[in-house]
Amino acid sequence: MASDSEDDVYNDRFVRNLLDSDDDSDDSFDGFDPVRPRRNYNILLETPLSVFGPENNVEIEADREAGWTGNETFSTVMSFNGGGTLNVEMDSHNPNDYMKLFIDNDFFEVMCNETNAYATNRMANQELATHSRMRKWEDVTPSEMKVFFTLVIAMGLVYKSDLDDYWTTDYVTETPFFSRSMSRDRFLNILSNFHISTDEDRTDxxxxIRPMIIRTMQRFSEVYIPDENLSFDEATCPWKGRLNIKVYNKNKPAKFGVKLYTVCEAGSGYCLGYDIYAGRQENRHAPDYYEA
Incomplete structure (x- = not known):
């Protein structure tokens, strides 16, 4: 085993040769010596400061052209102005008005068009049973789609073990709101045909749901200017159903769910951006989030 003095001589010679070399290409670098891997990783710490003296502080023309300099520079920290500003005028502040900031009438039109197109294609290419609900299909309108979404949200507030139970007429468990808003068959028809996009790109x-992701990401930054302090972290939407992007983490309170990476305003929790984890894949759609 080499002594400390031999290692010092080796490190000193290695660094000097590296600094004096005129060839800075990748091909000229043979890598660190495997015999002294631990020593090599700490070469710059163990080498005498004299090795880095003024005679070795030489600026190369190519570096200067690339914007590098040996002169000490200090970055300018700009003061933060503004933040916490709503960019839109609101006549009222009820939850429905806030939802319209992100999911507007134009997007309801998109959902209706995609859903109707999928249903039409399904009826043309499938042999329907005699008593199939699809035989009663009529194109869904934006106002009807809003009622459909209202019922879906309400189902998260009123839990029942079976979907049909929301339309039960049983005296004990009846919830009239659902049957008065939309018939059961119509709700199930829209649910079975609901589509936001018919994109066939199997790599994504x-x-x-890509159009909704892009639209909401655009609106998050358009509607609100955040304060100075932001927070970047993971978030989990609990989910135990069948889904190929579902993840499992035994250390989380909700062990099964959809993982998201989110950027939020630290003070209010307002979400400025998010990315849904869908496994290892090239995210070719990320730039689209920020298009004007």
Missing amino acids: KLRQ
Whole structure:
């Protein structure tokens, strides 16, 4: 085993040769010596400061052209102005008005068009049973789609073990709100045909909701200017159903769910951006989030 003095001589010679070399190409670098791997990783710490003296502080023309300099520079920290500003005028502040900031009438039109197109294609290419609900299909309108979404949200507030139970007429468990808003068959028809996108790009696991992701990401930054302090972290939407992007983390309170990476305003929790984890894949759609 080499002594400390031999290692010092080796390190000193290695660094000097590296600094004096005129060839800075990748091909000229043979890598660190495997015999002294631990020593080599700490070469710059163990080498005498004299090795880095003024005689070795030489600026190369190519570096200067690339914007590098040996002169000490200090970055300018700009003061933060503004933040916490709503960019839109609101006549009222009820939850429905806030939802319209992100999911507007134009997007309801998109959902209706995609849903109607999918239903039409399905009826043309499938042999329907005699008593199939699809035989009663009529194109959905934006106002009807809003009622459909209202019922879906309400189902998260009123839990029942079976979907049909929301339209039960049983005296004990009846919830009249659902049957008065929409018939059961109509709700199930819209649910079975609901589509946001018919994109056939199989490389994107989120292709069926990609338009909603892009639209909401655009609106998050358009509607509100955040304060100075932001927070970047993971978030989990609990989910135990069948889904190929579902993840499992035994250390989380909700062990099964959809993982998201989110950027939020630290003070209010307002979401400025998010990315849904869909496994290892090239995210070719990320730039689209920020298009004007």
